[in-house]
Amino acid sequence: MMHPFAARAAAGQAHLRIMETTDIHVNVEPYDYYADRPNDTFGLARTASIIRAIRAEATNSVLVDNGDIIQGNPLGDFVAYERGLKRGDVHPVIRAMNTLGYEASTLGNHEFNYGLEFLSNALAGAAFPFVSANLVNGTTLAADPAKDRTFVPPWRIVERTLRDGAGAERRIRLGFIGFVPPQIMVWDAKNLSGNVQTRDIVAAARAHVPVMREAGADLVVALCHSGIDGSPASDGMENAALHLAGVPGIDVVLSGHQHLVFPGPDFKDVPGADVAKGTLQGKPAVMAGFWGSHLGLVDLLLEEDGGTWRILSHTSEARPIYRRADGKIQALVESQPAVSESVKADHEATLAYVRRPVGTSAAPLHSYFALVADDPSVQIVSIAQTWYVTEMLKGSKWEGLPVLSAAAPFKAGGRGGPDYYTDVPAGPIAIKNVADLYLYPNTVRAVEVTGATVREWLERSAGQFNRIEPGKADQPLVDPTFPSYNFDVIDGVTYRIDLTQPARYDKDGKLVAPDAHRIVDLAHAGRPIDPDARFVVATNNYRAGGGGNFPGVTEKAVIFVGPDTNRDVLVRYIVSVGTINPSADANWSFVPVPGASVVFETGPKGRAYAASVKGVTITEAGDGQNGFARYRIAF
Template sequence: MSKKYVTKSALLLSLLATASLATQVEAEENNPVSAPTTQESLATAEAQSTVEAAQTEENVEATASTLTETTETPAEEPQVLANIEQPAASQEVTEAETQEVAPVEGANVDVRILSTTDLHTNLVNYDYYQDKPSQTIGLAKTAVLIDQAKAENSNVVLVDNGDLIQGTPLGTYKAIVDPVEAGEEHPMYTALNALGFDASTLGNHEFNYGLDYLNTVLSSTNLPVVNANVLDAETKQPVFKTYEMVTKTFTDTEGRQVSLKIGITGIVPPQILNWDKANLEGKVVVEDAVKAVQAIVPVIREAGADLVIVLSHSGIGDDQYEEGEENVGYQIAGIDGVDAVVTGHSHAEFPSGDGTGFYEKYDGVDGINGKINGTPVTMAGKYGDHLGIIDLGLTYTDGKWQVTKSHGEIRKIDTKSDEANAEIITLAKESHDGTITYVRQQVGTTTAPITSYFALVKDDPSIQIVNNAQLWYVQKELAGTPEGELPLLSAAAPFKAGTRGDATAYTDIPEGPIAIKNVADLYLYDNVTAVLKITGADLREWLEMSAGQFNQIDPNSTEPQNLINTDYRTYNFDVIDGVTYTFDVTQPNKYDKDGKTVNPDASRVRDLKYNGVEVTDDQEFMVATNNYRASGTFPGVRNASINRILNLENRQVIIDYIVTEKVINPSADNNWGFANTIAGLDIRFQTADKAKDLVSGDDVEYIAASESAEGFGDYRFIYIEPATETPAETDNPEMLTPQERQEIHELVATAYAETQAKTKTMTLAQNKTTGLPKTGSKNNRILSLLGFVVIGLTGLFSKKTKQD
C-alpha cells in the first residue's frame, strides 16, 4: 500500500471522527444532563476512569498500527529560557482558531476574561484537614461558574494567577510523598488544561519546593506559564517565558468571525527572595514588579498584541508606591498599554460590587464597576471560592482594536450545593485518594482538644504544641555546641485564626487520636525549621512587632472597643515561648503591619522575663522558628547574629515529636497576656460563632452572632488578674502547697511553744538544785531534736519558696 493512499485514508478517518464528535456534542447540547453531585462523582469516578483508560488504550493501539508507516513527528520548537524548560508555548488549537480573520472597520466584539487565583491545590471540594467534603472550596466548584460564564459569552480568555501547586496536603503529597516525576503532569495543571485555560503565572508559593521541583512540574505541562520579573542571578536573563501570545477567534456583534492576539504576562513579589531564601539565594534575582511590567508591555504590543492582560500575583496594595513593594496591583493598573489586570496573593476580594470594599478608600478605585485607574481589575479570593470576570467591549478603529467599555466583577461559588465539575472530580481521583490515605495516618494521641478559636486573645494550645515540638527538635540539634548552652526559646504563630474573614479557618482537633491531617491543620505551610541567635533587645523588638495584632485601646472609654487589628496577618503574630511577657495595648504600636516604624518611642511590651528575671538588652538567646521568619525583615529578627536553616520541615518536626512522645498534652502554659491597663473596659473581638460552646472560665464572654460577618460571633474579653500561684505548686507532688505550708507553720509553732513551756519549768527546778542545766540532759536532747525538725521544715519551706 502506497504512502499516499495511507495518508488519504488517515485523513478520511480523521474527518469521519471529527464529524462523529460534532454529532455527539450537538446531541449533548440538545439533551443536557445536570452535573452529578460531588458524592456521586467520587463514588463512580474510579470505575469510569478504568473503563475510559481501557477504551483509550485500545483506540491508541488501533490508530498507531494504521499510521506507523506514514506519520512523521516534526521536531517541536523548544521554549527554553535560562534554567526552566517548558514544552510547546501554546495549547493546541484548531485550524479555525489559528487562522487569522481580518476585522472590518467599526466592528465590535465583546471579550470575557475569566480568572482564578490562589487555588493552593484545592482541586476538589474537599477539606483534607477536617477529612470531609467542603462546599466552600475547590476548582471543581469554580469550574461550574466557568461553564456558566462561557454560556453567557463564548468569547473567553481563561487564566490562572498562581499559587497553584502548594497549600493543602494534596500539594505536600505530590511534592514529597508521591512527587511529580519528569513527564508526569501535576494534577493542578492537568485540571487547568482540561478546563481550557489559556495561560497561568507563578505565585510565591510555586517556589516553596525549590527550583528543581518547579522545573520538573513546568516541563511536564503544555500550559503556558509566564513570568516577567524573575531573572537568572548570573546572566540576568529571564528564567521563565516572559509573555504568551494567544490567538483567539471570536464572534463579533454582527456574527462575523474575528481574530485577536492576546498578550499575557505575569509577575511575582520580589519578597520571594526572602521567603524562600534557602531555595533561591544565588540562583535568581527578582525585579521590581511595576518596572518589569512597564518594560514588557511595549514588547508585547510590538509583537502585535491587540489586548494585554497582566497576571499580577500581587495584592492591590495602596496608592503609595515604593520600589520593591510586595503589593502593587494598584500601580500596575495605571500602566499605559495594560487592558486588564488579574490580582491575587492577598486572598482578598475585589470588586465589592456595591461600593463597600476595603480598597475603595483610595483615589481612582471604582468598587462598583471593578476598575482601578480606569482599568478593569479583579481579585477572586482564594481556594477557588470565587471566579473573576472582566468584560471588555472592543471596537476596531483606524486599524486596531480599542477598548471602549469595561467592567469587572467576581462571582462566588454555590456553597449551599454539592454540585461540582465531574471531569475534575474524575481526573483528581488518584491524587485525591492518595492524599486521603496519607493524611489519615495516625501519629499519636492528644489528651486535650487543640483549637485556635481564642488564639489572638490568650495563650493557645494550637500554638503551644508547635512551640513544644520546635523546642524539642532544636534542643537536640544544638546539643554539644556553644549555642546549646544559651537559653532556648521558640516562636510560632496562629496560621488559622479566622484568616482574612473566613469563619471556617480555625484549627479544631478533638481529644484522642491525632493524625497527619491534624498536624497539617496545625501547620499549613511547607516551611523549614530555622534557628536564630538574638539579643534581649532584639527579642523585645520582635515582640513589639507581634503587638501589631492589637488595636490601641482607650483606657478612658466606656464604649465597646475592638481588640483585634484585622489588617494584621495572624501568621505574623508570633508567640515566643520560654519567656513571659504582657502587652499594654493602651499604648500605640511601634511598627505597622509591614514592620515599618511608625511610633519610634512607643513600647507595648511589659514584664519581659526569663526564669522570672527581667531580660536585659545584651542577654543572648537562641530562638527556634521557620525559614519564612528567618529570611524576612521582621524587627528584631533582621539583627540575628546566627541565622541557620535546619534540615527538617516544621510540620515533620511536629509529626516526629508526637510520634516520639506518643501521648501529648497541648495545654497552653499562659506565658503571655495583657497588662492590667485594660481592666474593667468593654473589650470586644470576633471569632467563629461555634466557639461559644467552648467558652470556659471568666476571661471570655459570648455576646451574640455577628451581624457584620457571616459565621462569626461577637465576644467580650474580660481582664482577669493573674493568679500568684504558679502551676508548679500543684503539678509537682514533691512541693508543698500554701495550705500545707501554713499547717506545718502552725504545728511547729504549737510544738515549739509547748516544749518551751515544759523546758522552762524543768530548767527552773534543776537550777534550784544544781544551779545550771546538765549538758546532754533529756531536756536538751528534746530541744535539739525539735531544732532539727524546725531546721528541716524550714529548709523544705525555703526550697519551695525559691522554686516558686
C-alpha cells in the same frame, strides 16, 4: 445570563470575556482535608461550573490563571513529600486545569516552596504556558530588563478569532504577561538563592510591555500575582497591582496573592481603586478570591478600526461559587465531573495519607482563642521547635544559650470564615491534624538575638491589637487587617501587653510610635530580661528571612538552617513522646485596663473551650458577622 455588551456589539465591535482563577492552592475538590469533610466554599471543580456557563453564553472568551497552584493543602504535600513528581508525571492540579482549556498562567510565590526541580516538573505537565517577566535565571540581571533570561517566558501573544456583533470573524492578538512578588527571594531563599533573581514588578513591565506592543499585541493583559496596595510606589513592592495598572500599554490587570475580592469592599478606601467601576487607575481589573471561591470576570466591548483594537467599555466582577445566608453556606454551583474525575485517585490517596495516626493528645488542640490568649495549638508548635533546635545545637558554640521559640496561629478565622480554626479533640493525632496545626511547608531556622530584639519582636506582634481606652465598654480588640501569621508568641519568656499604649509598629512592620511600649514585665527565668543577653529563637524560614518585617530578625541573625520542615518536626516530636499534653502555660497576658471591656469574634464552636482559656475570663457577647460568634473580655 448574557452580558449587555453582547447585545450592544455592532459590526466591527466584539464582546470579549476574560475569566480568571487565582490562588487555587491545590484545592481542586470542595473538600477540607484538615477537617476531613466536604466544604462548599472552595474548589476548582466548582469554579469550573461557572467557567462552563460563561463559555456557553459568551461568543468570545479566554481563561487564565494567576498563580499559587501547586502548594497549599495536604494534596500538594502528598505529591511533594510522599508520591514525588518526576519528569513526565502530571501534577493533579495541573491535570485538573488541563481539562479546562487555560490560555496561560503565571507563577505565584508558593510555586517555589518545594524547590525549582519540583516546579519545573510540574510546569512540564501543563497543556498551557506559564509567563513571568520579573523572575530571572541566574544571579545577573541584564542592563535592559527586556533582555533578561527569564525562568519562564516573560510574555506570550496568542492570535484569536473574535466574532463581532454582525457575526463576522475578526483576528485579535492577545498578549499575556506575568509577575511574581520579588519577596520570593526572601521567603524561599533556600530554594532560590544562587539560582534565580527577581526584578521590581513595575520596572519589568515598563521594559517588556513596549516590546509586546512592537511584537503586535493588540491587547495586553497583566497576570499579576500581586495584590492591591494604595501606598506610594516603591522598589520591590510586594502588592504592586495598582501601580502596575499605571504602566502605559497595559489594558487589563488580573490580580491575586492577597486572597481578597476585587471589585468589593475590601478595597473601598484605596486611592486609585474604584470598587464601583472595577478599575485600578482607570484600567479594568479583578481579583478572584482564593481556592476557587470566585471566578474573576472582565468584560470588554472592543472595536476594531483600521486594524487597531480599542476598548469602548468594560465591567468587572468576581462571581462566587457560594453564598452565606442566615449564617449558613449555600452552594451556588455543583462540581464538574470531568474535573473531579481527573484527581479522583490522588484525592483518595491523600485521604489515606492524612488519616494516618502518629500519636495521641491528652487534651484538645484548638485555635479559637489564639489571638487573645496563650493557646494550645501554638504552644505545641513551640514545644516541638524548642525540642528540635536544642537537639540540633548540641556540640555547637550556641549550646547552653537559652532557646526560645516563636510561633503564630495560622488558622484563626478571618478571611477563612467561622470554621477556619484548628479543632482537634483529645485522642489519636493523625497527619491531617499536624498539617492543620502547621499549614505551610516552612523549614526550621534559628536566629541569635539579644533581649532587646526579643522585646521589639513582641512589640511588632502586639500591633495586632487596637488601642483600648480605660472606662469604655466593648471596644474591638483585634485589628482585622493584621495577618494572624504575623502574631508571633514567643515561648520561654513571660510578658504582658499594655493595650492602653499605641502600637509601636503598624501592620506592615513600620515603626510608627517610637515612644510607645506595649510589652511590659518581660522576663526570662523569673527575672527581668537583660537587653544585652543573648538568646536563640527557633522560628521558620519565612520569619528568619525577614518575612513580616520584624525588627532585627534577618538572614544575618540566622545561626541554624534546618533540613526539616516545621511540620515534620512537629510529627517527629509527637512520635518521640507518644502522648502530648498541649496545655497552654499562659506565659503572656494583658495588663488590665480599668473600667474597660473588649470584644472579638471567633468561631461559634469555640464555646466549648471558652471557660478553659488561661489568663483571661471570656464570656459570650452574642452573634458576630458572617457566622462568627462574639465574645467579651472584661478587665
